[in-house]
Amino acid sequence: MSELDQLMAVMEAAFDPHWREAWTRQQVENSLAMPHTYAILLDAEGEPIAGTNIAAGFILAKRAPGEEEMLLIGVRPELRGRGLGRKLIETFARLALDGGAESIFLEMRANNPAETLYRECGFEPIGRRVDYYRTADGTRLDAITFARKL
Numbered sequence: 001m002s003e004l005d006q007l008m009a010v011m012e013a014a015f016d017p018h019w020r021e022a023w024t025r026q027q028v029e030n031s032l033a034m035p036h037t038y039a040i041l042l043d044a045e046g047e048p049i050a051g052t053n054i055a056a057g058f059i060l061a062k063r064a065p066g067e068e069e070m071l072l073i074g075v076r077p078e079l080r081g082r083g084l085g086r087k088l089i090e091t092f093a094r095l096a097l098d099g100g101a102e103s104i105f106l107e108m109r110a111n112n113p114a115e116t117l118y119r120e121c122g123f124e125p126i127g128r129r130v131d132y133y134r135t136a137d138g139t140r141l142d143a144i145t146f147a148r149k150l
């Protein structure tokens with residue numbers, strides 16, 4: 001399976017359509033075609049995908065001078081709560097640091113339970129965009145920007 005196939009398989013399993021956070025295959029493909037966007041894929045053991053291993057989780061990330069942004073994170077529902085999300089974030093943080101970044105960012109809908117994980121990983125809220133997201137039933141939700149210094 002290609003990197004794109006692996007990532008999309010996790011995306012489809014991990015994201016509840018209600019929140020409308022998931023990206024389409026076309027959006028991910030376009031984004032990975034850009035030089036500054038990349039994916040991290042880990043298997044169920046938390047190891048980088050190799051050979052025929054099936055991806056358990058992914059991060060889609062974007063580099064900019066001095067900083068990197070986590071665009072999306074997802075872990076298969078049946079493999080949650082084992083530290084894979086944390087491992088993905090720490091892998092991302094290390095890659096960003098090695099690439100010369102001083103901070104990492106992410107943006108999250110206001111009621112996402114992943115906030116606990118982000119705070120445990122050292123992210124702190126730095127901004128809020130009012131009514132940025134719209135759920136499948138039309139409810140509007142703020143976006144919160146989190147940052148972590150590396």
Ligand SMILES: CC(C)(COP(=O)(O)OP(=O)(O)OC[C@H]1O[C@@H](n2cnc3c(N)ncnc32)[C@H](O)[C@@H]1OP(=O)(O)O)[C@@H](O)C(=O)NCCC(=O)NCCS
Nearest residue numbers: 014072073074075080081082083084085086113114116117
């Ligand atoms: C967010 C997500 C990637 C976390 O993956 P994970 O592998 O379960 O993460 P971890 O096992 O490392 O979780 C560590 C901590 O995060 C918290 N946490 C993560 N997801 C949570 C959830 N859905 N509800 C409550 N707490 C959660 C827990 O406090 C957990 O700490 P603990 O293990 O000490 O209890 C996963 O829940 C997911 O794919 N969610 C759907 C997609 C999504 O919303 N992505 C974020 C927006 S892009």
